[in-house]
Amino acid sequence: MISIIQAITLKGHVTDECVDMEEILSLVRPSREEEEMVARVASELVEVFSSGLSARGHGDVEVTVQGSVAHGTWLPGEFDIDVFAAFPKTYGPEAIRSGRALSLLADIATAAGIPWSTRYAQHPYLTLRYGGFRADVVPCIRIEMGERPITATDRTPLHTLYLRDKLKGKEDEVRLLKAFMKVGxxxxxxxxxxxxxxxxxxxxxxxxxxxxxxxxxAKSWRPRQVIDVEGHYSPPSLARKRFDSPLIIIDPVDPARNAAAAVTLEAMSTFIAMSLAFTEKPSPSFFKPGPPSPAFSPLLVLMAPYPAGEPPDSVWGQLRRASSSLANALRARGFQVYRNGQWTDEESEAAVFIAMESLELSPLQLMKGPPAGSLESLSFLRKHVNAEMGPFIAGDRWYAVERRKVRDAVDAIKEEMPSMPAMIKSASIIKVSNREELESLSKRLREAVLVFLSRPTWLQP
Ligand SMILES: Nc1ccn([C@@H]2O[C@H](COP(=O)(O)OP(=O)(O)OP(=O)(O)O)[C@@H](O)[C@H]2O)c(=O)n1
Structure with missing residues (x-):
């Protein structure tokens, strides 16, 4: 039987901790058939696009497989085959940005009878289904190692060159790390x-x-951690001056890029916490998604239709900002907010959740006034002359007890609506006071709420 650590450290750093891990490796490693199928489909796609480009007089465009398929690090069943078409610089960045390169690739897909659709992240690309797999076909400009990228995806072929020898024999180590991060x-x-x-x-x-x-x-990382594989910045504090993110991982092929710019403080802290928990007590639950174990607290759910045609990154950004500003507005009105979150299926539904102690505040509220001898105290006294209780002095300042104008969390949220993005303005606001009321939500939204209310599945009692 293989011990967890033997299996995890494929390079042979064996310790004496024994948790059976053979099963975990079988979960993260694709089968021989999957490997063969992916290799065959990827090379067919390369052939379709490179011969299509040549036939249309663009034989100078280089078509290659990139990303986790090229690096041998994909997780079974959970990946796209990335096919890149690298146009020589003579085409200019306009050919990419205007969508001309994309139309050319789309033409080729149509001629080959492959259904496609276009996507725009920072950069236009095609997505298609072929041979039972999802594939992205991405145009970029061909650059050499050391050159500055011209469009957002030009670095990708350089990443593959850089990683080629360095990851050899360590593909399963990457897969374990990806599965671990996925569970978190x-x-x-x-x-x-x-x-x-x-x-x-x-x-x-x-x-x-x-x-x-x-x-x-990673269990000893701290915010503003710098990882600089190629030592481009010495001392590391130079990298901290340049990049303003919780985690800084210098892209070895482009020292001007922090490859970890997207990692939030929460994600970094989760990774640190998981690393600590795993080193203390390794367990298969760190690699296998488990069922959520929800607790319950009253919550508000704002539910809106997904705004058609908007890119998911922009919708997630709006939801995240709306969620935290609504939570702050509720706090400012005296609600005890435990946690806020957001979710979208990126197709039809979008939602914000705010978990709180109670959805209704008590009728009266203590107002803290200015110091008793201050000039501002005069206006405080004028304002609260008819208070329910007071004004009175406690310690060195005035206080008054007033009746609340807004007691209901839904009314409080409605007052914030004018400053919200259109998607949130059109949301229905649902009060969920007990577990049973979760049943009124759609299945996928309910699942997202249950995850939001649960402790992490990797957290061992
Ligand atoms: N934030 C990102 C995302 C992607 N890439 C580049 O785009 C390639 C493909 O990335 P992607 O398709 O997002 O993921 P994979 O690395 O292929 O991983 P997987 O599909 O297994 O999740 C990466 O190799 C990398 O060169 C990058 O530099 N930075």
Whole structure:
């Protein structure tokens, strides 16, 4: 039987902790058939696009497989095949930004009978389904190692060049790290997650050598941690001056980029906490998603239709900002807010959740006034002359007890609506006072709320 640490540290740093881990490796490692199928489909796609480009007089565009498929680090069933078409600089960035390169690639997909749709992240690209897999086809400008990128995706082929030898034999270490991050809800650089990209997981394995060494190091990370694999910044404080993020991981192929700019303080702290918990007590629950174990607190759910045509990153950003500003507005009115969150399925539903002690405040409220001898006290006394109780002096200042104008959390939220984005303005506000009322939510929204109310599945009692 393989021990957890033997299996995790494939390079042979064996310790005496014994948790069976063979099963975990089988979960994170694709089967031989999947590997063969992915390789075949990827090379067919390269062939479709490179021969299509040549036939249209663009034989100078280089088509290659990139990302986790090229690096051999994908998690079974959870990846896109990334196909990049690198246009020579002579085409100019306009060819990419205007969508001309994209139309050319779309034409080729249509001619090959492959259904496609376009996506715009920072950069236009095609997504398609082919041979049972999802693939992204991304145009970029070809640059050499050491050159500045011209568009947002030009670095990607350089990443693959950089990682080629460095990850050899360590692919499963990357997979363990990705699965671990996924269980923590911190895998993915998209705004909705604010976590670690696949490329960051790969760089961490380059820096620390194995999954186990990565978590061993990460448990001592602190905010403003700098990881600079190629030592571009010396001392590291120079990198801190340049990049203003909780985690700074210098992109080895472009020292002007913090590859960890998307990682939020919450995601970084979650990774540190998981690393500490795992080193203390390794367990398979760190690699397998478990069912949520929800507690309950009263909550408000703002539920809106997904704004058609808006990119998910922008919607997640709006939800995140609305969620935290509504939570602050409730706090400012005296509500005890425990936690706020947001969710969207990126298709039809979007929601903000605010968990709180109670959805209704008591009728009266203590107002703290200025120091008794101050000039401002005169206006405080005028304002509260008809208070329910007081004004009175306690210690060195005035106080008064007044009747609250807004006691209901829904009314408080409605007052904040004018400053909210259109999506939130159109939201219905639902009070969930007990577990049964969760049943009124759609299945997917209910699941998201249950996750929000649960302790992390990796947290061992
Ligand atoms: N925040 C990001 C996301 C992606 N990339 C680049 O885009 C490539 C493909 O990234 P993506 O498709 O997002 O993920 P993978 O790394 O392929 O990981 P997986 O599909 O296994 O999740 C990466 O290798 C990297 O070069 C990057 O530099 N920074």
């Amino acid at each position: 809800g911190i895998y993915g650089a998209e705004v909705g997650i604010g976590g670690f990209s696949g490329y960051l997981a790969e760089l961490l394995i380059v820096e620390y050598g194995s999954f186990k060494e990565t978590v061993r190091a």
